[in-house]
Amino acid sequence: MRKITLGSGLRVLVSLALFEAAWPSAAHAAGRIVYVDATTGNDANDCLAQTRACKTIQRGAAVVRGGDQMIVGPGTYFEFPVFQNLGSSATSPVWIKALTPGTARISGMWKEAALGQVSWRDDGGGVYSAAHGPALFAANNGTYLFRFLTVAELRNASALTTAGAVRTPPYGFAYEGGRISVKLPGSVNPNGQPILFSPPSWSEPYAHVMKVLGSPYVIVDGLVIEGSGTYCLQFSQDSTFPTVRNTKFEYCREGMQLPNNSLVEWSEYTYPGYYNFAEQVRVLNGGLRVWDLAKSYAPEQYFEGELADTYGAGAASRNCEFRYNFLHETMDGEGLGQFEYSESHHNVYMRNYDDHNELESNEGNPARELRLHDSLFLSTGLISHQEATLTGPQYVYRNVYYWYDNHSSVNWTVLKTKASNATGGLFFYHNLFWVESAELFWQEESRQYLHFRNNILIFSHNKNSVTPTTLDADYNLLVNDTDKSFLYGAHGSYLGTSNSSLRLLNVAGLDFGIQAGSSAENRGVALPGFNDGAPGGPDIGPFETGFDPGGNWPRPRVTTYTTTPPERWNGGTQPPDTTPPGTPQNLRRGDTIP
DSSP, rough: OOOOOSSOOOOOOOOOOHHOOOOHHHHHHSSSSEETTTTTTOTTTTTGGGGGOOOHHHHHHHOTTTOOOOOOOOOESSSSSSSEEOOOOOOOEEEEEESSTSSSSEEOOOHHHHTTOOOEEOTTTOOOOOOOOSSSSSEEETTOOESSSSHHHHHHHHOEEEEETTTTTTTEEEEEEEEOOOOOOOOOTTOOOOEEEOTTTTTSSSSEEEEESSOOOOEESSEEEEEEEEEEEETTTSOSSSSEOOOEEEEEEEEOOOOOOEEEEEEEEEOTTTHHHHHHHHHHHHOHHHIIIIIISSSOOTTTSSSSSSSSSTTOOOEEEEEHHHHEEEEEEEOGGGSEEEEEEEEEEEEEEEEEEEETTTTTTOOEEEEEESEESSOOEEEOOOOOOOOOEEEEESSSEEESSGGTTTEEEEOOOOOOOTTOEEEEEEEEESSSSSSSEEEEGGGEEEESSEEEESSSOOOOOSSSSSSSSSSOOOESOOOOOHHHHHTSSSSTOOOOGGGGGGGGEEEEEEOOHHHHHHHHOTTTTSTTTTTTTTTTSSSSSTOOOOTTTTOOSSOOOOOSSSSTSSSOOOOEEEEEEEEOOOOOTOOBBB
């Protein structure tokens, strides 16, 4: 039996054909269907029948009103659509959906380059250039193209040439003198080649690919949105209660800007090809160095972004939920700390080269009442709580953090806990932290706010030496080459250097359930609201004995879509948040803050 679970259970996935047939009849009755088709559409049409589809999403946006559905046909739409003042509401939401999920792409990339229509000038040495403005990210046929600071560095790029002090692959791009220069793998001629170039960073009019303004209760479903200098999808603060699902964000500095009461599910955030680039850099340098390229080499931090962002200081969005998402091949995966009174759960984070999840705000918001739970963290990436204004409380529970591959063998810490004012506390319950060689936490100043219960800690090499600082840790199990009682407490245990007594089901298959007779069985402490009803007493770790999460827990590590109709369609709503700041409240899925 599993420990306490949230009200949002794993969705049943069925065929895409059913997805297309799953529109509830009540939704059809609520409004019209607006059709957009990049191939057969014409913007002179009224868009209200498949045979009269419009060609662009922006034309469809001018037709949509409260209660309508917009069905977007397959194709790539090189445009920056704005949905504004739609008249949508709790009883008349607007549903913007792909006819087949993943086949309708809204692109902020340089159109002519993406279509292979640019005339590139041969500048010699495998370098070609064309007149254009600056770009932030680039890729060619799935290969990530690193941005060099000068054309000279690009020209001289080879497996033995460095960018700063880091060896890089012998290809990439640069911007200089009003021209973009590119050098493809093997010095291939780029003429006729599709190459993706995003807009520059933080600049209008191309900072946001798609906007929703003055329109609450909008559902975005099944789209692919790519190539932004800032946000791929931006909701204004008055566009509350949005739902974003089955949506893939590619090469987006920030996936979204979200208002209060946002729901994001079964979506994906990634920079395709970045893992292969990082692996080449690792091999060339004898260790993972992409962090240095992203944070030290460049004059600005190109990759400082994540799946979702809130607004400025004092305007943290509330009551938001992120679930069943897949965040991979990025620098920062998720920024839950940008929000308040919110939760993130049942997500997979893999190969996010700075932080998997940032539980602090870079806007100076207190990051209060946050829950991160039932998620899988694989390879590199940290859980970060570092900001002087962080207040808390924050709860991190029932997660698995696993080192996974060579990219993780150089991790210096698992938790960045440089939070000098987390007076509400940082609570770690029922987690599995398994790393090859890393610190568990960083910075002495945060120790007084850390609370560890019912965790399994596995460190293959000696890290986190005994410290005079008192740590509130108990009922934890430790596997390490050195006994460190301060990590497991009076009621915990040191298991030596072997994890065999834990009796984990199938680590190689990423199945971290425990079998009967495990040293974790019935060894935990009761934590009301976190392990109620555990048979025989709570076990230590994220799963109760006998529960088999399987190798696809908590969601598949591939692009996956849900076919369940949106919760908010046809009037499914949450009441507005009127809780005074700092007051504990029930979060959306029925999990109560103790």
